[in-house]
Amino acid sequence: APAAPPIPAQAHPEAPAAPYADSPAAPYPDAPGAPYADTTAPDPWRRYDPWAVAASAAPLQQSGHEKQRRGRTRRALLGAVLVFGLVCGGLGGIVGAYLERNGGVGAIELPQAGRESSDRDPDSVAGIAAQALPSVVTLHVNGSGEGGTGTGFVLDTRGHILTNDHVVAPAGDAGEITVTFHSGDTAEATLVGRDSGYDLAVVKVKGVRGLTPLPLGNSDNVQVGDPVVAIGAPFDLAGTVTSGIISAKERPITAGGEKGDGSDVSYVDALQTDAPINPGNSGGPLLDSRARAVGINSAIRSAGSGADRDGGQAGSIGLGFAIPINQGKRVAEELIDTGRATHPVIGITLDMNYGGDGARVGTEGSDGGPPVTTGGPGDKAGIRAGDVITEVDGQRVHSGEELIVKTRAHRPGDRLELTLERDGEERRISLVLGSSEGG
Numbered sequence: 379a380p381a382a383p384p385i386p387a388q389a390h391p392e393a394p395a396a397p398y399a400d401s402p403a404a405p406y407p408d409a410p411g412a413p414y415a416d417t418t419a420p421d422p423w424r425r426y427d428p429w430a431v432a433a434s435a436a437p438l439q440q441s442g443h444e445k446q447r448r449g450r451t452r453r454a455l456l457g458a459v460l461v462f463g464l465v466c467g468g469l470g471g472i473v474g475a476y477l478e479r480n481g482g483v484g485a486i487e488l489p490q491a492g493r494e495s496s497d498r499d500p501d502s503v504a505g506i507a508a509q510a511l512p513s514v515v516t517l518h519v520n521g522s523g524e525g526g527t528g529t530g531f532v533l534d535t536r537g538h539i540l541t542n543d544h545v546v547a548p549a550g551d552a553g554e555i556t557v558t559f560h561s562g563d564t565a566e567a568t569l570v571g572r573d574s575g576y577d578l579a580v581v582k583v584k585g586v587r588g589l590t591p592l593p594l595g596n597s598d599n600v601q602v603g604d605p606v607v608a609i610g611a612p613f614d615l616a617g618t619v620t621s622g623i624i625s626a627k628e629r630p631i632t633a634g635g636e637k638g639d640g641s642d643v644s645y646v647d648a649l650q651t652d653a654p655i656n657p658g659n660s661g662g663p664l665l666d667s668r669a670r671a672v673g674i675n676s677a678i679r680s681a682g683s684g685a686d687r688d689g690g691q692a693g694s695i696g697l698g699f700a701i702p703i704n705q706g707k708r709v710a711e712e713l714i715d716t717g718r719a720t721h722p723v724i725g726i727t728l729d730m731n732y733g734g735d736g737a738r739v740g741t742e743g744s745d746g747g748p749p750v751t752t753g754g755p756g757d758k759a760g761i762r763a764g765d766v767i768t769e770v771d772g773q774r775v776h777s778g779e780e781l782i783v784k785t786r787a788h789r790p791g792d793r794l795e796l797t798l799e800r801d802g803e804e805r806r807i808s809l810v811l812g813s814s815e816g817g
C-alpha cells in the first residue's frame with residue numbers, strides 16, 4: 379500500500395518555524411560549513427513548553443513612573459534613617475552630659491570619713507589650744523577719741539587679766555575696757571595698774587564666775603628651737619591660734635615712744651619667735667608644749683618698719699617678740715599689789731647718742747641729769763663719767779638700749795657683774811641693783 383503523507387509540523391505562534399530533521403533542505407549536521415541542525419522531532423501534540431517561552435522572552439522592564447516612585451521611596455527611607463540617627467545621637471549626648479555632670483540618674487553621694495574623736499594629744503597644737511583657749515580673752519578699748527583691740531589672759535580666779543600697756547593705753551583715765559571671753563560672754567573691766575617701761579598692764583573683771591587661770595611656765599627653761607603656740611585676736615579675729623618655734627632668746631628690743639619724750643619706751647629682753655603675730659595679738663600668751671605661758675606677745679618687726687608694738691597695720695614676717703613670763707609675773711604681782719611696778723637701776727645716766735661699741739656713761743653737763751647718781755649702786759661700785767660698759771654678766775652689750783634691756787631683765791636687789799673700759803683699760807666691777815618706780 380502506498381505510504382501516508384507526513385503531517386506538516388506547526389510551530390508555536392511565538393517561535394519561528396523549524397525544518398524537519400529529515401527535510402531534504404536541511405544539511406547533515408556533519409556537512410562541511412553547515413550549522414548545527416536540531417534533529418529533535420517536533421511535538422505533534424503541540425504541548426506548551428514554559429521554559430521555551432521563558433528562554434525566548436525579553437527581560438522584564440519597568441515603566442518611567444514606577445522608577446520615580448521607587449526612587450522617591452528610597453530617598454524618603456534614607457532620610458528617615460538619617461533623621462532617626464541624628465535624634466538618637468542628640469538624645470545620647472544629652473544623657474551623657476547629664477550623667478557626666480551629675481554622676482548618675484539618682485542623687486550623688488561622695489565617700490567621706492565617719493565621725494572621729496575630737497580628743498588630741500595634749501602636746502599637739504590642737505591639744506595646747508584646747509587647754510589654753512578658755513583662759514584667753516579679747517579686749518576692746520575706747521577712749522580719748524581712740525580705740526583698739528588686743529588680747530589678754532586670766533591670771534587668777536579673782537578676775538585679774540594680764541595684757542600689754544599699749545593695749546589699754548587708749549582708755550586713758552575715763553575710757554572703757556570690755557573683755558570678751560572664749561565662751562562669748564562679755565564683761566566690763568577696770569584698770570588695776572600699768573607700766574609703759576615694761577609694756578605690761580593688769581585689768582580686772584568683776585562678777586564673773588568660773589574663770590580658768592592660765593598656768594605660768596618658766597621662761598628661763600625655754601631653749602632655742604622649742605615649739606611654741608601663740609593665741610590672740612589679730613585684726614579682731616578672736617581665738618586665732620598660730621604655731622612656731624623659739625627663734626632666739628634675750629633679744630634686746632625697744633618699742634613705743636609715741637609721746638616723744640621717751641617716757642613710754644619699752645625695753646624688753648625678749649623671746650623671739652616665728653609664730654605668726656599680727657596687730658591684735660598684743661598681750662596674748664606665748665605657750666610652751668605643756669600649754670603654759672612662757673611669754674606675753676608684744677611686738678613684731680614688719681617690712682619697712684622697726685621693732686614696733688604690733689598695734690600698727692603691718693603684717694607678720696615671722697619676727698615676733700614676747701616679754702618673758704618671768705619678768706611679766708614679777709611686774710603683774712607688783713601692779714596687783716601696789717598699782718605700780720619697780721625698775722632695777724644702776725644709778726647712772728647714759729649717753730644715748732654715743733656711736734661706738736658699748737654703753738657710755740654721760741659726761742658732766744650733758745642732758746638728762748648727773749652722769750652718776752651720788753650714793754647709787756654705780757657710784758658705790760666706782761663707775762665714773764665717760765666709762766664705757768661693754769659686758770653684763772659676761773654678755774656683750776653694744777649700745778645704751780641694750781644695757782637698759784639687760785638691766786631690766788633683773789629684779790631690784792640682784793647682783794650684776796659689769797665690764798667697762800676707762801682710759802683704754804678694761805675693768806670689772808660688781809654692784810647690787812637699786813630700785814625706782816616706773817610709769
